[in-house]
Amino acid sequence: MHDSDALFGVLRQSADPDAAAAVEHLVRHGRDEELARLNAVSFAEARGLGEEATVAALLHASRLGLFEMSWNILCPSCGGVLDANASLRSVRREAYHCAFCAVDSEPVLDDTVEVSFTVSPRVRRIAVHDPDGLGFWDYYRQIFFGSGIVFPEARVFDELARAAIVETVELQAGERMILALQLPAEPVIVFDPVTHAAHFLTVEGEPTRERQELSLVFDSIRAGIGRTTLRPGPLRLSLDNRTGARVLPGVFIAGEALNGLIGRRRPFLTAKRLLSNQTFRDVYRTDTLDVDQRLKVLSLTFLFTDLKGSTALYERVGDLVAYDLVRAHFQILHEIVASEAGAVVKTIGDAVMATFPTPHRALSAALRMREAMRGLNARGSAEDLILKIGLHEGPCLAVNLNERQDYFGQTVNIAARVQQLATADGIFATEAVIRHGDAARLLAAQRVEASPQMCSLRGIGDRVPVFELT
Template sequence: MSEVDVLFAALRQAADPQTVECIENVVMGGSDRELNRINALAFADAHHLDEEKTIAALLHAARIGAFEMTWNVLCPGCGGVLDTGTTLKAVDREAYHCALCAAGYEPTLDEMVEVTFTVSPRVRRIAAHDPDRLPPLEYYRQIFFSSGVDLPENFEERFARILLEMIELDPGEKAFVSLQLPAQFVIIFDAVTHSAQFIDVKGEPTDERQNLSMVISQVHALNETVTLHPGLLRLTLENHTDRRVVPNVCVAGDELHDLLGRRRAFLTAKRLLTNQSFRDIYRTDTIDVDQRLKITSLTFLFTDLRGSTALYERIGDLAAFDLVRAHFRVLHEIVATEAGAVVKTIGDAVMATFPSPDRAVAAALRMREAMLRLNTEHGSDDLLLKIGIHEGPCLAVNLNDRQDYFGQTVNIASRVQGLADPNVILTTEAIVGDAQVSEILRDSGITSVSRMEELQGIGREVRIFALS
């Protein structure tokens, strides 16, 4: 049995066999491009697979060394990859600058950090393992642009319509290029170093030759926009790096914006952090103790058992322990199947996160039903679950050697749960105001009653909604 066979045999034991079979088929027969920076959500959609099972399978594949997982910081404007690392710890700057968009961004884990998977060289060697040998446009497609940019199959043909020149320069090489400048905005851009030069071409056409020089270096120098006339340009390009560079000269008009404006869903760092499989596999190696990573929107769900101390007194330690453990097992299963993750348990309480409010509400409704079933099976009302949900911004942090969350959103969610009565789900306006949550409540026949409450430590009244 080959090493590849051994790896996939192990993967079938750890993840959904149907999903693993699909991944193995692509590894054996797919194109090189299909195996570089795999977008887990797009892969699941293309092969009619469950998203959560696909994410879990790729995570396990990365754990055993069949795939390599990368965390890419993206420009929200053009969708370019501004930086990449093998762990989230590499996202360590306060701001990232995109030369192509001439804009800077504070990184957030919602839409600015993607997670992709590339087949390991030990499983199959692909062209992207040596990116400096990729054809220039393949470098742009496979290395520069994120998996969230939905480039068309005829990308080369479409890009040729706006391309004035494409050059390959080896380390230390210089090139002289003559081209005709149209009366439009033109960009010189290198995807390897992210160097850019903007040219505003306007005014009367000229018959005189214009000259422009651009030095491409490792330093991301910010070049001011130069103004030139339509007509002949003699462009000098110098590569002062130790790598091949692939600068292009193109027209920055509607065609370029249309090419880069086509987007698709991708696996964000936020979604991965709130994925149960990820938390189970990468328990302690996610965030450095000094990192404070922003998430603009995350949904928190807190649960607690009312009267659990009296429960131990009433039915005895052993019986109570087994019952509480069964409750934890059910809650964990429900959280995982709703694309969430259990962050921690505190006594008989659970703190869980979800990528969106609708998943949290769906989980809460299932939790309530599950506790009622457990109580019926045991012939008592011992499991009285209190649930609170809130959504908002927070920080992903490392606390007590585990990936955790910090901020007022977390505090509010916890306080809301503290006000809940048994078998009643309390939420905030941020939750019930979500369109998909409204649809769930309507379809389930759930009504909500609101009231104002002053939450301890929050300093203001908050409108809360009881779902019953």
């Protein structure tokens, strides 16, 4: 730990002081399980910290080597981790399979790709760094399930586990075991979280006293699923581990007790949110997507800005003064975007393209930008900077363009076209933004009127409703 003192010193200089102190305290004094797949959102809430400051501190800590960041593909049904990746570059576009739920799902950056943080073994070695030493449930909680699962407190957990589990087994490489079980008249799953192999037992019909037999072999990684129909009654279950590692098969009753164990959820840091985080874009500028990757985002809000008459501004006040004004405008916009949990994707001339995880964040940023530009002009006793803003929300693809993480799709095109509709000092937004619940409440609280009009957008076939905010 002494070797990391200097790194913690750098962290305190680069991150929010309170967030940096909380991260340092966790590394030095936290329990092992708290340092495995850390959920940044719940960590911030538990410590009374701002979420953005906490995420930024963990990003800086990861860049310094204090933590290892993981991009985990989650099953949308059970919340299990189907694949863990050190970089977003490793995430595949095709569907992932959850044997525990018998579900195929395509990775979606909104809610099935989480970003978690585990302390580096070079800083502090914890149990999860040696997974073969973890017990049955510790393996599930710290490795198989994502950070969005809320497990019951210990007494309730033990009660539910006894009701949900028929038997648990630990098989070393090459080991074989035979279990004598009594099958209930309920669906049963035999599942191993190491190989992700599952066998579903449909238990139906009249109970029997005759011994039934079933043999399962664990012989490959991600071995898939099998199905067998049996009757309630005695079962002789043979388990054979032919892999080169330990496996942890469990015999689960697929009922209310199991749902009580793993059915509760909490917010977690999604890939979508992290890609729209300014600190991430600044710190991990080139470590995002491969050129050929196209990852789906179901909902992202885009904000485009542009300065009206910027060419005339240079002619009117001269290059030096105009440059200082435009640079000040960029700085203000960057600060507002970051403070609203957004990120500047790129600047194009005097224009800015930014993304936000939710419409109300983008809308709040747009209103603040307009006021900030009015204040900047007032200090200069002139209307030199006239900002036009456009907003739209919808699905898109996260891509790599010109060695930079970017976005592609019709949503991006519409947002850019909506900005072009804006006149002097104007904010135009689509119905998708205005009708969002939190956005509507924000407009009402600030007494901003949204005036609708049907508009034709260049390159977009149909006329669309667009709202001017006044």
